[in-house]
Amino acid sequence: MVNIEQIASEALAKIDGADISALEVLRLEYLGKSGVLTQILKSLSQYSTEEKKVFGSMANKAKSDIEKAIENKKENLKKAALDEKMLKEKLDPSPAFYFPFSKGSLHPILQTIDGICCVFKSLGFSVAEGPEIETDWYNFEALNIPKDHPARDAQDTFYLEGMNNLLRTHTSPGQIHVMEKQVPPVKVIVPGRVYRNEASDASHSSTFHQIEGLAVGENITFADLKNVLAQFVHKFFGNDLDIRFRPSYFQFTEPSAEVDIQCFFCKGKGCRVCKNSGWIETLGCGMVHPNVLKAVNYDAEKYSGYAFGIGVERVAMLKYGIDDIRLFYENDLRFLKQF
Amino acid sequence: MKASYNWLKKFVDFDLPPDDIARLLTSIGVETSVLSLGLGFSGVVSAKVLDVQKHPNADKLHLCSVTDGTNDYSVVCGAPNVAAGQTVALSKIGAVLPGNIEIKKSKIRGVESEGMLCSESELGLKEKSEGIFVLPENAPLGVPLEKILGENDSILEIEITTNRGDVLSHLGIAREIGAKLKKNPILPVIKTPKLSSFSIVKLESDMCLRYIGCVISGVKVAPSPKWICESLEKCGVRPINNIVDITNYVMLELGQPMHAFDISKLASKKVIVRAAKDGETITALDGRNYELDAQTLVIADEEKPIAIAGVMGGEYSGIDAQTQTVFLESAIFSPSSIRRTSKKLNLASDSSYRFERGLGWDIAELASWRAANLILEVAGGKIETREDIAKIDYEKTEITLRIDRVEKLLGYAIEEDELASALRFLGIDLQPRGGVILCVIPSWRNDIKEEVDLIEEIARIYGYDNIPKPPEEKTQIRTKNNSFFPHIVESFRTKLSGLGFSEVLNYSFCEIKELESLGLKYHYKIANPISKENEVLRPSLLASLYKNLALNLDRGAESAALFEYGKTYSQSGEKKMFAAIACGNVWREWWSWTEKKICPKYDFYFGGGIVKNILPSEDFIISENLAPEKYFHYGKTASVIYRGKTVGGFGVLKPSICECLKNGDEVFYFEIDVETLQDSYCGKDSYYKRYSKFPSLKRDISLIADKKLPFSKIEKTFKNVMKTGNVLKEYSLFSVYEDAAKLGEDKISYSFRLTYRDNEKTLTDEEANKDMNNLLSKLDKELSVTLRQS
Structure with missing residues (x-):
């Protein structure tokens, strides 16, 4: 019997440390067609109804936890990347505000x-x-x-x-x-x-x-x-x-x-x-x-x-x-x- | 005029210090400032100079040893008149001089000075003085200077309004003070002995209303006593001799200008008051020669004029050291006659200044006696005869004052007692008659002519600030929202200032030469201009705008864009115009622009674009200028038409005009007739037009046309297609291109961006193309304008 909880906690730990490309690899590893959790869910049929209930809900929970974690991580990584990009693009405000057009005036x-x-x-x-x-x-x-x-x-x-x-x-x-x-x-x-x-x-x-x-x-x-x-x-x-x-x-x-x-x-x-x-x-x-x-x-x-x-x-x-x-x-x- | 604070006290009893008196007078309409505050020093004592040595390090300085009777001091002094034995004014260390200058121990050219010997100007006693102030020899030593000088006076500067000639004397000022403080003025005591009168005065002109002459014989002409000299000097009048000084003294005292002649110098013993003969001349006391005419009043003997009446005496009849018999004049001349003479001869005097403002009938008499009394007292002699001739029967003005009228005009009810006392202390005689008061106006108040003048006197003495404001109006009336600026000008100003133009304001005057260079004609010439630059009224705003432009370019501006709203003056009269002028680069260089190609100039097309942009509605049409003004480049000008009428024009100024501009750029000028538009155009009428919510399609096309074909014809075809097809919504010209080799000698290429959109549905490519082909075929058929291949 596989330990779903352990698999899930391992996956979440890996997701936490992953970068954007590693995330995709992890998604495939766990949630892809031949992914670990997909396989577990597929193998549920061999268990008794009672066991199915327990394993099934555990596996589904693990799946949605991992999905959510990947999404969250993706969002965070995007946000961090954007922050970094903006930080890099920071301009010196002192010389910039010069409008090359004459300012009109009323007498x-x-x-x-x-x-x-x-x-x-x-x-x-x-x-x-x-x-x-x-x-x-x-x-x-x-x-x-x-x-x-x-x-x-x-x-x-x-x-x-x-x-x-x-x-x-x-x-x-x-x-x-x-x-x-x-x-x-x-x-x-x-x-x-x-x-x-x-x-x-x-x-x-x-x-x-x-x-x-x-x-x-x-x-x-x-x-x-x-x-x-x-x-x-x-x-x-x-x-x-x-x-x-x-x-x-x-x-x-x-x-x-x-x-x-x-x-x-x-x-x-x-x-x-x-x-x-x-x-x-x-x-x-x-x-x-x-x-x-x-x-x-x-x-x-x-x-x-x-x-x-x-x-x-x-x-x-x-x-x-x-x-x-x-x-x-x-x-x-x-x-x-x-x- | 200058007045002495102490002298005023002789005429009215008051305790207020000079500053308060100045404030009091100002508050009742006699603007007064304190010129010098009496003795503005402290710590100055009398001291004796014991010894004077040369300063070891400076030629012009002295080293003086002085004593105040107790201690000796070593003082450095620069005055050339310092000498041993003099009694002088010593500012000891710690003394304070006017202007809050404190005397400190100091080294002057290496030698220590234990104080300062003062001049009269340093002590604030005189405006100017030379050398140190030398005190009387017998003055006690070590005594504060103020004790030795005794009198402590302040000089007041009085400015009157033109109607109040009666305030130009110490008595007059004192009367004003008295009115506010509710005190009667004190008049000088005079003796009026009975005299035999034999006729020597002949009054021959209506320009003289009253003439009082008085002959005093046996006078001794000499310098005036100290009290007269000081009084005159305080008021800025130079003492001359006792007789002349007394006439001036009485003028300052009572306000009546007087004149004294040496009767022995007259060709006859007759004094004739008559109009001058045309061309008659006189040498006046200022040594200059004046040519007179029949409108000038003169005092004459039987041969020639001896004085310009009321303005200035003649040189040859003046009082001198040999004079024994004096003829003393106290007269009332017609103010307008004196004014005319003074203006014509460009000669003003203290005397003419007073006559012009009108004098009191009674004061002339009082002054005549006062001066005669003073002459007898100071110069001796005896009054021989006195004559008083009047041209009119003088009667005092009587005015009925309605008490309720005071409240009606002022908006505040002043108690009857209060208002009566204000009038009474001004010398007005009151006879209350229940609800009204009959007021008899004293002769010196010729400015009080009617009821409203009395109400002003009451308000003035009561105090304007004591009249309370009514409670604020709750509902404020709103009138129709008209403005100083006509609608169209308001819109031009807002838009042009947003487009980088600056508003200017020029004089309405200009120079004929300037106008000629612009091909402009003037219609109004100033008869009495200040200068040649201001000789005519401007017929156009161009001349001054062009000058402003040139000035700014000359002072280093790289470009200038200006506009002005103002009046011009042409044969049709005053006309409100609006004009703008611009020259140079529209944009300045900018570090962020790597390519420099975006640098348009204010040329014909850019300027015209601005004009198109600021014109407030489609009713304004730009079209060919059929009668270009002389200052426009014939090939680069256009007209602005509003409802079939030419209202303005724009273009580039003729090259010959702008030759002198350094940058060599064209000058763009635009003007529009606001006078015509302000009536016909009153604000933009905008009606909402529904716009399509469906997407648009863009097409870019390049057309080849004959160069001679006016662009407006191409545009007209575009506009027709827009109307009939109803899917072409916008077009814009984004490129104009000429290339003889590629296009042909007489050809020009225009590139347009077309925007297609349907109001009801999403437009298909086919539908857009169909409409575009319709446009192209029309252009080809009607104008031989073809699509450029490549």
Whole structure:
């Protein structure tokens, strides 16, 4: 009588130590047509029913154990081989990630305009536009800036030859265009290019961008203005920054204010960027002057409104830490690709 | 303007330190910074120089022995004016000078120095000074310097908004401080003796509203006393002589510019205020000659102008050491007239700066008396006569303020008492009438014209920061989602930046010469350009984009791909345009590519491929450019058509334009009219098309065609077969080949990969072949394009 258990344990031991080719040999040796277990199972007929039952189940168990062991061993060997292969193929990650195609970029000014517009759109403003070639009426008169007023000194103007037109010095004429076409309530922002006839230096450019904001309706107050600008500052610059309103003067608003935000570099402690004041002047604003409302035939008793103007270059310079405004218009790829 | 902290204290009673005063003023709209913080030193004492020797190792240095009365010190000093016997300011070891500089024991050129002898600038007493600070001889020794100097002052720099000319004086600033601190300003006490008036002033022009003249005889012109000199110097005004200094002193004090003439120098004893005659000239106090016109107001004698009114006095009528009789002017000129003159002559002064901003009717009178009083006090003499002529009947502005209007505009109810007190301390006279207040505006506040101006004053003094924000709106209104960028531009920007292009932003200006070289014409010329490079408005984005490209290549970039969205200015007005420019290799070299053949350039076809790729829908068709712009290479350009209308074009720039580029590569340029498209094209309309779930079959074919046959005709046949047969789904051109020997002189070979697929079932080879043969026979029949054998 053969000892099936011994045969099985011997086989399992051999399988454990085998490599992939030896496994096949073992499979044939035990499970093949003339394999040891096959022969045993074939020879079962010579035994009594009782013995058949015992041997049969033992032999079948041994067969399935060996089959399973071979399969397991095969799986393990494959996995080990794959691991080894991958280990051999390991690459040095340091020089590999170089894409030979240029990285594109979007201009920081337009990104800033887009970002500011998004914030105001979320606050219920829609975007409007106005022409850059303007008349004296839209750029000055309608905005309560009469001829010979010293306020015009601050806005040196480009005039066009052979015509009575000028290049707008601010986006505020956009207010007039919008109000002429629309009855209150009005809630718009007007982004765009503006021009001042002044020599370029690190902080001045004859061309720059502004975003004008305007809301007119019944019961719109200075407190609403504070609210909307505080929300803008917090959404655009950060929630933790303080903001302050300082009285100022613009012809087309009354009361007028200058909005300072806490310096986001030093958080108000004082640094080079904020000239040690802890505050950064960010935008001008105020309640729309009754004369401006009258200029567009709005009832200045019934309606009130606020307006504000944001200098895009200034915001972008602060946001990206750029110290020379001319860099925006030089268009050196080494600058552009940083944004 | 510069203001003295101590001087301000004479006009209003306050205890706040300079920093707090600056903050207070800034918070109510008068931007103020502290320029110098009085005495910013400690540990400096008076000392006597006992002996001065030459430094053994340095020609320009001295070795001084000084004493503070108790101890002797050996100090190295570089000042040329140091001499034995002087009483000087000694910074002992451990002293601190402005800027937090601590004096330490140190060796200078090998000799130990036990301190430092200071100059006035080192002590922060003056902006500039020469040599060491020499104290009065009788000053006690060893006493802290601050005790000897006595007064401790700070200089404030005040910046006003253009409407607040009334703040350009110590009285004006003090009034602002008083309004916030609820204190009334203290005016200088003046004596106004009764005088006989005989007429010497003739007021002949409306450009002068009020003219007060005062003749003082028997004055002694001399240098001003110390208190006047110091006051002027602190505010950055140079002392000249007592008469001139007093006019400046009163201007700084009360804000009224004044002028003094030597009456004996006049051709007549008449002072005439009149418009200048065209072509009349005057030599002003700055020594320069000015030509005047009829819009200029002058003060004249009977022969010629003696001053440009409100701007600058004339040279020949000025006060000098011999002057005995002074004519003192205090006037109110029309702001717009002064502004025009100052701009026209390009001549600005402290005086014109104030006149332009408007002056107080009452202040002119107060100043006239104040200056006359000071002259009598300082220079002696006697007031002979005084004349006050007005062109208008001045009346104070009266405004009715509705209390409820304040809350309506500010969104916050300020108590009536509170708002009334803000106005009252600003000098506004209030008459409450139940629900409204009648406000009488003081003459110096010409900026307050209507109710809303009063509301600003209230808000400003109450404090903007004290007006609370309303609770946040719960529901925020959403408006239609329009954007700064038109849809098509948004899509171009996203795609091109992903394709390696960088966005640029250029000025709207360019130079005519630049345009001419590109064959472009301008339509708008700037009447007053900054420079020649900025003389016209750009009619196209090309000029500046090309400049950007050249700049980058010049600075070492191997290739450049740029785009810009902006306005151009042509006969049809302002137009939004989008343009892209590219030059050089599309790919850079890469170590992982062993073969270098994959290195396309931004040429006509690659560039055109990009254009095709970024155009957002099939409605955009690329076709032959029938009227190429002058800057395109005639043979390498195409148009972009949208719904039958040419909206753009692309191509390679003319070789003559790009000659100067170093790399010798072609420059690809694309532009498209966004102004037209933004109205007709509003976002991509995509409709889902069902696609086949069955496998596809591929076929590669090479065709031989006549070189002259436009490729678009071949494509058209492909497209027709795709439509009719409905199994050819895609085709792509993967090779173009010319070889005179193999193909023939005028022939060209195109290789295509065709993809066949059926929507409903698995396609068989036979079905695909049948469709392909149909294509081939059509190509042969219609275009004589044949299958290439081999």
